[in-house]
Amino acid sequence: MPPADRRARRRQETIDEILDIAVAIMSEEGVNGLSLSEVARRLGIQPPSIYKYFPSLMAIYDELFLRGQTMHLEVMRDAMATADPGLDALVAGLEASGRWLLANRAVAELLFWRPVPKFEPSHSAMAISREMIDIQRAALVDAVTAGQLGPGADSDEAVFLVSTLIIGVLSQAFANEPDLEWGTGRFTPLFPKLMRLLVAVYPPPS
Amino acid sequence: MPPADRRARRRQETIDEILDIAVAIMSEEGVNGLSLSEVARRLGIQPPSIYKYFPSLMAIYDELFLRGQTMHLEVMRDAMATADPGLDALVAGLEASGRWLLANRAVAELLFWRPVPKFEPSHSAMAISREMIDIQRAALVDAVTAGQLGPGADSDEAVFLVSTLIIGVLSQAFANEPDLEWGTGRFTPLFPKLMRLLVAVYPPPS
DNA sequence: GTCTATAGCCTGATAGAC
DNA sequence: GTCTATCAGGCTATAGAC
DSSP states (O other): OOHHHHHHHHHHHHHHHHHHHHHHHHHHHOGGGOOHHHHHHHHTSOGGGGGGTOSSHHHHHHHHHHHHHHHHHHHHHHHHHTSOTTHHHHHHHHHHHHHHHHHTHHHHHHHHTOOOTTOOOOHHHHHHHHHHHHHHHHHHHHHHHTTSSOGGGSSHHHHHHHHHHHHHHHHHHHHHOTTOOTTOTTTTTHHHHHHHHHHHHSOOOO | OOHHHHHHHHHHHHHHHHHHHHHHHHHHHOGGGOOHHHHHHHHTSOGGGGGGTOSSHHHHHHHHHHHHHHHHHHHHHHHHHTSOTTHHHHHHHHHHHHHHHHHTHHHHHHHHTOOOTTOOOOHHHHHHHHHHHHHHHHHHHHHHHTTSSOGGGSSHHHHHHHHHHHHHHHHHHHHHOTTOOTTOTTTTTHHHHHHHHHHHHSOOOO
16 A cells, blocks of 8 residues: 555544544534634644644534534435335435434534534535425325325425424423433334324325 | 612613613524623623623523523413413414514524523423413313213323424424514424324324 | 644633723 | 723634644
8 A cells, every 4th residue: 555545534534533523523512612722622633733633623523524414314324225125215314314313413513503603615516405305205205105194295395394203302302301312202202103194295196 | 769779770770771782692693602791792892791680691691591481482472362261272372382482593593402501490480381281272272072082182282292293383484494484484383283183192082 | 644833713701991 | 862992702714824
């Protein structure tokens, strides 16, 4: 392996380390509590050295946003792939999503609650967002085809509705039961109930 | 009026002014962006003078939380009082709540999203929370009595479910359509639809 | 790539004169 | 109740030596 590759690899490792530390800090101090100095302190280097890896604090938020979105999408896609296509896949995907977001609270807040007013997600973030909508939409189409849901479920509205339900559950869990796991407490057990509602909103032709 | 009263009144006016400015700052900079210096700057006094009215920054958050909760409860109660008891009152109350929270975004975030990690709501806040649950619970009881909902709707679970629905809608609206009013956009119009679902979750005896 | 040093801000909070 | 002065610390970011 040429030395240039070694350097690049070391560099990438440091970048990953910075991002992991950043997540840890946000988990402890809140998303807004992230600071370059604290990252440097934990990494054992001086604050200015961070600038060799990221041009600004916002660039770190940017990377965290992108990485979070990508992982979230992957988790959801994997869960959907192992279930029966249609409604089962959708529910499995959303539950995996909820579980992951609850376990990665800081990232979840960054992705869905915009707690850093000065930070605006970049353009490339939109593409992943769109893909997220698409895989949910595809599952809804499968459910309609299979006769599990009515034709109205093949719509962006249905996707918005589904995401609104899960974000409601997560908001409540974060605010009121921050330390509980998915499936326990007063709120996350509501989710399966809410999912069954989908059938009531878009009743299949009988 | 004795001079002591005049002094007290002037003092209260200043306190109110400080709180109003604080809300304005949080609306612009985010809930976490509130700073004593900025309050002082806008009020036209020096930062240390704030300490004559509030012992600390957290004390300001505390007062904002309490004031916000009280106003929110009042808005909801008023809306419920003008509608038919039962399901109508509940829907009217929740819609008024959503409208108010959307129009008072900073306060809403403070109340329901805990964006300031170091700030924990005081004890007196719990009493108002409980009252909020009680008036919703009462409306649900009315709805069950009137045969609009099934007996399962007379439960804390039903209250949690209802609040989860509205918080989901608001989360989505805040994050994706921060400048739209209630009833416009992709998310807030979902709310009436969701409310009608309550009947599907707790079907009345037929 | 890492460091020291530092600029140039900001913050919350206190002491004490008037 | 207001002020000045100040403490003690935080922060992002830059310059330049090694």
